[in-house]
Amino acid sequence: xxxxxxxxxxxxxxxxxxxxxxxxxxxxxxxxxxxxxxxxxxxxxxxxxxxxxxxxxxxxxxxxxxxxxxxxxxxxxxxxxxxxxxxxxxxxxxxxxxxxxxxxxxxxxxxxx
Amino acid sequence: xxxxxxxxxxxxxxxxxxxxxxxxxxxxxxxxxxxxxxxxxxxxxxxxxxxxxxxxxxxxxxxxxxxxxxxxxxxxxxxxxxxxxxxxxxxxxxxxxxxxxxxxxxxxxxxxxxxxx
Numbered sequence: 001x002x003x004x005x006x007x008x009x010x011x012x013x014x015x016x017x018x019x020x021x022x023x024x025x026x027x028x029x030x031x032x033x034x035x036x037x038x039x040x041x042x043x044x045x046x047x048x049x050x051x052x053x054x055x056x057x058x059x060x061x062x063x064x065x066x067x068x069x070x071x072x073x074x075x076x077x078x079x080x081x082x083x084x085x086x087x088x089x090x091x092x093x094x095x096x097x098x099x100x101x102x103x104x105x106x107x108x109x110x111x112x113x
Numbered sequence: 114x115x116x117x118x119x120x121x122x123x124x125x126x127x128x129x130x131x132x133x134x135x136x137x138x139x140x141x142x143x144x145x146x147x148x149x150x151x152x153x154x155x156x157x158x159x160x161x162x163x164x165x166x167x168x169x170x171x172x173x174x175x176x177x178x179x180x181x182x183x184x185x186x187x188x189x190x191x192x193x194x195x196x197x198x199x200x201x202x203x204x205x206x207x208x209x210x211x212x213x214x215x216x217x218x219x220x221x222x223x224x225x226x227x228x229x230x
Contacts, residue, residue, distance in 0.1 A: 034218065043117070043204055043221030044156075090156065099144055099210070100169060101219060105155040 002027040004093045006104035013081050014112050021076040021107050023065075023091030032094035033074040034101065035065055039087045047089075050074065061085070086111045115139070117222035119205050125228045131193040134225045137186055138207030146219065147180055147190050148204040156204075162188065163210060195229045202226050 003026045013019055025031055032051050036044040048059025055067040065076045074091060091104040118137040126132055138145050146161040160170040162182045170180070177196070182188040192199055206219040 036219075036221075041223070043206070043223050044219070045221070046218040049218060099161055099163060100158060101146075102158070103148075103156040 002031060002093045002095050002100075002102050004091050004102055004104040006089075006091055006107050008107045009105070010108045010110070012110040012112060015083050016080050019076075019078045019081045019085070019109070021089050021091075021109070023074045023076065023104060024072050025074060025091075025093045026072065027093055027095060029096070030069070032096065032101075033065075033067060034092040034094070035059065035063070035074075035076050036090045036092060036103075037061075037087050038090065038106070044090060047076070081109075081111055083111045083113070085109060117205055117207050117220050119203075119222035119225050121225060122223065123226045123228075125230065126195055127230055128196055129194045130229075131191065132195045132199075132227060132229075134190040134203050134205075134227070136188045136190070136205030136222060138188070138205070139209075139220055140186070142207035142209045142217075142220070143185065144208045144210045145182060145188050146206045146208075147188070148206065150202045150204060150224070151200075159190070192227075195227075197229045200227055200229050 005024045034049045035047040038044045047063050048057050050057045050067045057065050088106045088108045090106045092101050094101040120135045144163045147159040150156045159172045160180045165182045180190045202224045204224045206221045208219050209217040
């Protein structure tokens with residue numbers, strides 16, 4: 001069965017600082033990987049996805065993520081965080097040929113001035 | 114594109130009452146998912162439909178929960194009878210399955226916040 005782990009429950013960064021949110025997955029083959037963002041009172045919005053090809057994926061709002069098979073990781077990065085990036089971020093994994101997408105427990109990002 | 118529409122946004126009910134949550138997926142999307150989000154358990158998949166047919170309901174917690182999709186534009190999640198531990202935010206999401214299904218991401222509604230007292 002596929003699973004995903006986000007080891008950091010809560011992260012605080014200063015505005016303008018760089019950000020990296022960790023995600024580790026468990027799946028027997030090459031998975032499909034996603035990052036979603038959730039603002040308070042809202043549903044989840046897709047930031048980026050990885051299916052195959054280039055392991056560095058660019059997303060919306062200046063985010064990127066890198067797929068590292070050897071580490072079973074798909075960490076999310078942003079070079080300079082803005083106050084509006086404060087939200088909860090979810091990593092998710094899917095299996096080819098199967099509809100089900102499994103979400104991590106989320107990382108809540110706080111941005112301080 | 115109106116997005117996934119869920120109703121109501123908030124529901125407060127007493128234990129033992131029946132609760133019905135509603136979802137209208139994005140037009141043209143043929144897969145629909147119901148998720149439940151709590152602080153303790155995070156985001157859990159309850160059930161999903163493909164072309165109006167339930168495919169996997171293994172996440173439905175117990176028989177008190179049921180879901181239907183009578184047509185491509187409407188789905189319901191019903192809890193009868195409701196219990197305080199059902200309090201959570203319930204999300205509906207839809208996607209278009211076209212060959213390689215993961216070229217189409219999940220689109221989420223804004224959720225229904227359910228409080229059972």
